[in-house]
Amino acid sequence: MKTTDSKKxxxxxxxxxxxxxxxxxxxxxxxxxxxxxxxxxxIYWAEKALTKALPTMAKNATSADLxxxxxxxxxxxxxxxxxxxxxxxxxxxxxxxxxxDAMSGLIEEGKxxxxxxxxxxxxxxxxxxxxxxxxxxxxxxxxxxxQFAETLGLSEAADLLEQTLEEEKEADKKLTIVxxxxxxxxAAEAD
Numbered sequence: 001m002k003t004t005d006s007k008k009x010x011x012x013x014x015x016x017x018x019x020x021x022x023x024x025x026x027x028x029x030x031x032x033x034x035x036x037x038x039x040x041x042x043i044y045w046a047e048k049a050l051t052k053a054l055p056t057m058a059k060n061a062t063s064a065d066l067x068x069x070x071x072x073x074x075x076x077x078x079x080x081x082x083x084x085x086x087x088x089x090x091x092x093x094x095x096x097x098x099x100x101d102a103m104s105g106l107i108e109e110g111k112x113x114x115x116x117x118x119x120x121x122x123x124x125x126x127x128x129x130x131x132x133x134x135x136x137x138x139x140x141x142x143x144x145x146x147q148f149a150e151t152l153g154l155s156e157a158a159d160l161l162e163q164t165l166e167e168e169k170e171a172d173k174k175l176t177i178v179x180x181x182x183x184x185x186x187a188a189e190a191d
Contacts, residue, residue, distance in 0.1 A: 048097055054074040057114070125179065
């Protein structure tokens with residue numbers, strides 16, 4: 001029987017080598033706590049990067065409603081950074097940022113949209129599209145981190161993450177309203 005058990009253990013390892021399974025790095029997370037902490041570092045970097053990107057988006061927007069929505073979200077984003085620092089404190093860790101490749105890419109995509117559109121409603125529509133991609137990424141991330149915190153019994157951290165999650169959802173709704181009520185229609189008329 002030991003040979004059968006050994007074959008069962010070895011077979012998936014051999015199959016993994018053939019199926020393209022990526023070997024983890026030496027410092028890879030081995031438990032949910034480490035995965036949670038890595039996620040916090042990632043979104044901490046992302047939020048800090050957004051505090052620099054949002055003013056650029058607002059400066060390139062022309063719609064007063066869009067500018068207000070972006071500036072309002074900048075204020076919230078600064079609060080999100082502080083709230084994440086509180087979560088780090090709650091789990092006894094120093095607030096540390098780890099580059100978020102996803103957010104870096106989304107911010108770069110937003111810059112590209114600005115460069116590829118004329119000033120006015122078409123650019124505003126592009127800024128909204130880029131901003132909503134960012135919001136959707138944040139919604140997914142905060143939802144996951146909140147659930148991890150709940151699973152790990154970190155109720156106070158989960159509550160803080162839930163608060164940010166709800167603010168991200170509201171920011172997305174504001175952007176949708178600005179797009180649907182005016183910007184997208186005006187951009188279509190510009191065709």
